[in-house]
Amino acid sequence: MKGTATAEEAAELTVSDLVVDYPIGRRRHRRAVDGVSLSVPAGRAVGLVGESGSGKSSVAKAVLGMAPLSAGRITYGTTVLNDLRGPARPQDIQVVFQDPYSSLDPTKTIGYTLQEPLRAHCARTGRSLSAAARDELVRAMLAKVGLPAGTAERYPAQFSGGQRQRISIARALILQPRLLICDEAVSALDLSIQAQILNLLLELHLELGLSLLFITHDLSVVNHVAEDLVVMFRGRVMESGSAELVYRQPQHPYTRQLVMSAPMQDLEAQRARRERREALALPPARQAPLGEACPFAHRCPFAVDRCRSERPLLRSAPLGGQVACHLAGELPPWSDEHTQPREATGSTTSCP
Amino acid sequence: MTTATDVPVRRRGVLRAVLATARGRITAGFLLLLFACCLLAPVIAPADPLHQNLQEILRTPSGAHWLGTDSLGRDVLSRLLYGGRSSIVGILEGVAAQLVVAVPLGVATGYLGGRFDRFVMRLADIVMSVPVIVILLAILAIFDHSIAAAMITLGVLGASGMMRIIRGTAMTVRQELYVSAAELLGLSRTQIIFRHILPRCRGVIIVQTSLFAALAIGIQTGLTFLGLGPPPPAATWGGMVNEAATTLSTQPWLLAPSGGLIALTVLALGVLGDTVRDVTAQNHTSSGGLRVKPARRRPDVAQAPVPEGTALLSVRDLSVSFLTPRGEVEVLTGVGFDLDAGQTLGLVGESGSGKSVTARAVLGLLEANGAVTGGSVIFDGRDLTRATRRQLAALRGTRIALISQEPMVALDPSFRIGSQLSEIVRSHARLSREAARRRVLELMEMVELPDPEEMAKRYPFQISGGMAQRVAIAAALAGSPDLLIADEPTTALDVTVQADVLALLRRLQRETGMAVLLVTHDWGVVADICTHVAVMYAGQVVEQAPVEQVFGAPAHPYTAALMASSPEKAPRRTPIDAIAGAVPPPGAHPDGCRFRDRCALSAAECADDDIPLVRLNEERVSRCIRTELLQAQP
Known part of the structure; x- marks a missing residue:
């Protein structure tokens, strides 16, 4: 009291x-x-x-x-x-x-x-x-x-x-x-x-x-x-670290997809986000059963065989924080539309 | 405090609420009067119930005997009053026994659950399987025709039913988050039971009690009718019915007082129970229960001008009112916008x-207590507000389709997805079974459902929310609509799924050229898929423009404020530019500009008149008279 x-x-x-x-x-x-x-x-x-x-x-x-x-x-x-x-x-x-x-x-x-x-x-x-x-x-x-x-x-x-x-x-x-x-x-x-x-x-x-x-x-x-x-x-920690880092420099493919999927309240930025997401999109797939596999393997554009047979453990990530991905550090670098604005891409009209 | 009523109203107690209704007053008054009269029988009864007068047998009502006399010349009214005493005492004993057993057990099993619950419930099952009447006869034999013993037994045996109902209520209340919160705040189980669980069970307890009292009267009357109660000449209601039955051929009147009073008492208890249930059901809602009654059917709306534009959908001055317990409330005021093929608004x-409401009104799908009170919805040259139900039904699904926020609700859980889609496909075109199946698979492929053949065999509850929304979109596309109305189509979905569904909508629109009217609260979704925006506030469109213009520089203070209140727009861990206050509820809109109370730019003239839509350029309007100030801001 x-x-x-x-x-x-x-x-x-x-x-x-x-x-x-x-x-x-x-x-x-x-x-x-x-x-x-x-x-x-x-x-x-x-x-x-x-x-x-x-x-x-x-x-x-x-x-x-x-x-x-x-x-x-x-x-x-x-x-x-x-x-x-x-x-x-x-x-x-x-x-x-x-x-x-x-x-x-x-x-x-x-x-x-x-x-x-x-x-x-x-x-x-x-x-x-x-x-x-x-x-x-x-x-x-x-x-x-x-x-x-x-x-x-x-x-x-x-x-x-x-x-x-x-x-x-x-x-x-x-x-x-x-x-x-x-x-x-x-x-x-x-x-x-x-x-x-x-x-x-x-x-x-x-x-x-x-x-x-x-x-x-x-x-x-x-x-x-x-x-x-x-x-x-799916019940597991995929990535953790300072919010700044995880949001601006996601190192796990799932976090990246999460960030790319959240629509932004800005035409240009959202357009860029959408295009990057669509470039990596996989056709919708059935969830694989959990077990000795990465829970994200069925939706991951970077998944290799190892991801489907061995559970990735949370370990220190190259940029800081922790990430549960076999390929951490080997993924293509993430460029963020916030900090590195893309060049304007002509007209912003998005409909035919 | 915009939504709470301004005078602090105390919630009425159940009793007062019951007495506020006519049937509550009548039934409660009758029962109270009966109770008082029976209790005071020695004082007010006109005669000794046992006093025989063989000179005046089987009389009809007269000044001396208000309800006549029976076959031994005894005063019927006096006997009814004295008989009522034993009936009421019997009911009270039965009810008390039932409450003592049922309430603690019901609340405890419902709240605690677990092994204790299972044990008590099995016991209740056994009790319920016992034939009550046999037990009652045995009890009467053992306890020497003691009605009290019989009624208490009946109360205990009947308690298992009441206990189940209380348990069900308690289980529901246990799920409420405020019970979890109370646990976390350190309240003991006993405190939670008495303070939070029991008060919510009060309604069902009262209802069950009144129903049981009615049942107890019936059973008690039956037992005394059979002569199993106090032996003659003691007055009992059942005994009086019995006597009346023997003289039915010579004096039918004798049955009326006793039979009538029993019937009235049972009826009064039943109606009182119903009233309590109705009252407790609506007690916790602010609206007090919605009366479903059509608001005034669109009165003689002045003949709308013939549509001048070429837009596919053109909404003009649309007003909609709902009838609520507080009277008629205008929910939409003069809403207008245009939508062309290929556009997404x-x-x-x-x-x-x-x-x-706007989206529903376009489809003619307002709830029963709402009606269009003015304006027009011109779709492809026809005014839908004037179309008949049949004409509207023909348009829905074929020319205009709807997808809603809850895809699962749109699907019937008892049919496979394939058969539901096939039914819709065949309602649009006369197709053979096989052709319909092919069309269904084609539609499912169109909305990118994985493995359509297998998916068609599933039931709605076997698929995820995102898949269900795809099925709903497939159903909407079955009629190849020109206009798709999507009411918060992705709000209930995860962001990754939302992105997929938006991508799908964009692709489908590109392929079919349909127009989409998308209802959303999410600026990100607008930025992703819309070509035009109409911002609504308190039942009006306050700004309409192509997205580039709106995102570039909002022309209405509300648009600007709403955009700024997104956490995206503020530096991390600093206060967001929130709009103070809340949207005024329908019926409580301020005069003049409806946003002025929350607006940073408001001035005296904003209160003067209804603010008109100001045209800023060919494609852009704003309902603000100070919009140039906003444009001038950095």
Whole structure:
């Protein structure tokens, strides 16, 4: 609590060799996360990016104690989180989910929703906090996320998606956590609202020193917020490193394809991106089964036989960072349209 | 705070909401009155229920006996009131027994799940398979005609049904993210159950309770009718029906008070349960449930001028209104744009801008509570807003096709992809089975589906979202349309798949020369595929121009602000130029310029009048009277 709590030191979140299997039916299971390691040092913003089915949200769930761990170790500072459930978990780690509608109890006022964690916390620690002090904390938190004080008396149904997401952020922050996990926290929002929420998260991160694990499928969003990037595909880490490097100089063919596929808000740049992508495009192919192979082999324009028979391990990449590719360093160099603008190619009309 | 109502409204409690409806008031009032009268029977009953007067048997209603007398001359009204006491006590006992068993078990199994859940559910299965009536007869024999024992037994045995329903609700609530959030914030399971799970189950509990009460009355009446309850002369409703049945031929009236009251009570409980269900279902939505009723059918729209242009699709002054619980709301105001063959027009805007409604209105596919209230949609020289349903149906699929955001929704999960496509192909042209199959494979190859032969044999749930969108595009192409309306076709897809689908659309357009109306919120998609853009804000087109001009220099402050709010446009880890506030909801648009409250360039004159579209050059219009200021900015 403000003023009363002992200033707890922020700690590093470490995930090592995480494996998450979801049961399907009786004996079978689906491997959602396959040996993922990453860390979020105190006060740092780490982006976890991947497409649907990449396992990025399963990593978040595992960190939050909401997914079954088959193997691996998750630690926060010196605390091992693997088997901690419920109130035993450190409240230093909080989350903002994607869906602003399911995130708030429709039967409770916003004030109640925000006070509840305070009450539970007081009950747990035996500290007493008067109703007035709780009200004050809630009002301060609502102000911090940019909502008027009258918000506390209202119900979630009276708020728009962007406002609900602000309320979710306020609830996550009310116990003054040190690490905020944002699981596609801005993906369901309109562009102008997304910008507002990103600004808010960035401000909290920069001013309060809040660590962020920012999970999204949107490269431009994660590149804006994160200092480090981890790229996942089919449950495995394909590439990791500083965001600047991974986004500007992707070294894994999958990351390259991801960057080339994201349409840019600029005619010339997008044209260049599209042409480069089309030059490398393969016909759509069925996903090869996972196993002792590179998960991207079936879609990789550079794949060789070895990629289909031997699993590439994450290793230090030539330009820095880490990459899980047998051909790292042997790939054609990547020229980026941001830093090296191409010459204008005549007319920009793209239709016949 | 633009979307929340300005007066803080407290959510009404279930009880108050029920009483706000007429049927809620009537049924609750009736039950309450009945309850009070039976409770006060010793005070208000006109006579002793056991007092016999053999001189006045089987009388019809009179001043002395409001409901007549029975075969022993006893006052029927008094007997009904006294009999009601035992019925109500019986119901309460049964309901209490059921709630005590069903609620804790239902909530616990639903929330905790696991082994405990499986054990309790197997037990419930066993209980459900037991014939209740046999048990009840045994109980009555053992406990010496004690209705209380029978009702409590009935409550316990009947609890398995209620428990299942509560468990189902609790399981749904458990999936809600706010339950996960509460767990992470350190709430214990007990706290979560009482604060978050149980309140959401309240509705089903009330409904189930009222239905069970109605059932209990029936069963109790049946038992007393059979003489299994308190022995005569004690007054019971079932006993009274029994007596009335024996004298049915001499005095049919006697059946009316007892039978009627039982029927009314059961009916009132049932209707009350329904009312509670309706009320709780709409309680958590801001709209309070949408009434589906057509807004005013387009009234006498002044005869639109004959289309002057040569555009394939020409939308002029299109206005659309929806009927909502708050009244009629205008969602589109004077929307207009042109689209020619071979062009791709991007309809860009945030949610609430009306871009999807525009696309639906062009197709004549507005929801039942919406209607075109003005303007025209000229497609190939014909006004679609005046076309009959049949004419529209003939156009859809053949001349105009639609692909939507959710390709899976467009496909029927119970049929193979090949047969669905074949059905569509054969609806467009009379083809033999074999010819249709060839056409289907051709279409599937056209949209680059790998291994068409094998793919045709699959069901929609066996393919990925990207593949499903390709199938949807194949279906749209089956009629060789001149105009393809694509409503956020790639929004639900991964970026790599999105790029593939956009490449496919571009290729198909090049080959067929069709026009595409693309609804999107993504400037990147616009940059990738569109030739023209119409930017929408709060139900109006605010700027329309070829893409080069819009990306080069936006001519409307909203266009500029929306483009600037992309994270791409800001240096890394610095604040983005976000637009403050939110899109005003339909019905709450400010006067004058609808964007002025959020606009950096707004001035006093922006509030004066409706802002007209200002023509900037041959191909470009902007709904801004200060656009030259924007152009002057660096």
